[in-house]
Amino acid sequence: MNGTNLFKIALKAIANNKMRSFLTMLGIIIGVASVITMLAIGQGSKQSIKQNIAEMGSNMIMINPGADRGPGGARMSADDAQSLTLADYQTIVDQNKYLAAVSPNVSSGGQLIYGNNNYQTSVTGVSQGYLEIRQLKVESGEMFTDTDIKASAKVCVIGKTIVDELFPSGADPIGQVVRFNKIPMRVVGVLKSKGYNSMGMDQDNIVLAPYTTVMKRMLAQTYLSGIYASAITEEITQLAIADITEILRTNHKLREDEEDDFSIRSQEEISSMMDSTMSMLTLLLAAVAGISLVVGGIGIMNIMYVSVTERTREIGLRMSVGARGIDILSQFLIEAIMISVTGGVIGVLFGFGTSMAIKTLANWPATVEAWTVVLAFVVCTITGIFFGWYPAKKAANLDPIEAIRYE
16 A cells, blocks of 8 residues: 555544544644743743843953852952952053953942932942943933043933933933932933843943942942953953953962952853853753643554554454555554644644744743754654554554454
8 A cells, every 4th residue: 555545544534533633633732832932932031141141242351359159158258348449440451461441340229319200229330441341322411531530520321211210301311410319410421222131121220420439429438349341352351351360369469379359250151151051941941841742642642542443443444455564554653643743733833923922922032943843843753653653553463353343
């Protein structure tokens, strides 16, 4: 019996039991749709995180006080938290070989007030290099100057969220004086909007001021919370980190046997760590969703068993007129594969639609990649063969005489 006839027989058998066939497919449909959706969310999240890191500056380097003790390490002492100073910042600026920009970082939280409007936020003390490091742009007004830094001037540059909260009437904020924890600050610039990132953080909720202003007028401290830097190119980030490490160890007079009293992280390192975490999470979600595929496969096996029992006499008649065991085996395997693959096609469409709905309605990143669709079809075919084999083998091994007599 040729393949075309076997295909027609299998198709007719499925058509004669439409509802049962659809219910059998349902497990496959739900399983494939779940896998496609979970993988789409996982892949979308990975791409979104990479994009956000790239927007923050893929060659950005973050220097923090205190040794890198890792998860579960000992807490930093007060001295550890104060291990970075303005002298360290200046030495890095003067002696570095691989950096395009360097900025100190200090931050103070509090209430920003203008007229009857107020907003809870924080003021970040930086230098002009911070804009290049974080890829920020001034849309109106200007960035504060070196003169402002030297004079610890009470000036600031604000983001769009701050503008919307403090100036809801649409007034021009440039030149206006706002108060931060009772300290008056004149707005000299407004940053170009960057919106929310994939982790739901508002990148426009930002207030920048000269680092000297924050250190002297707001915090009354002489140490830095951190130092931001940007390598000239992403490829030499590790060389830049090694250079910074050598500069700081020399500056802090650390012996060779002493550990660093600072820690350095790059965006590349964070990106790699996040990518690894998201890949593991995606696999976990796909594995959980894949359980429904196994359930769907068991459903196929169950229905094929029922089908073999119902069609025992038909099988016997086919064998008595010359059908071989391999023909019967192929017929039932084709039925199982057709049910599985058809369910897979519907599941892919449903999964794609669900992914797009989640992306549109819930504003979650979701990307359906070609390899996930191919994987779905491969899994469906394997599921059909695996769970359809035993019932098909049972049908092929029936004794023709006993099968014809079956009631």
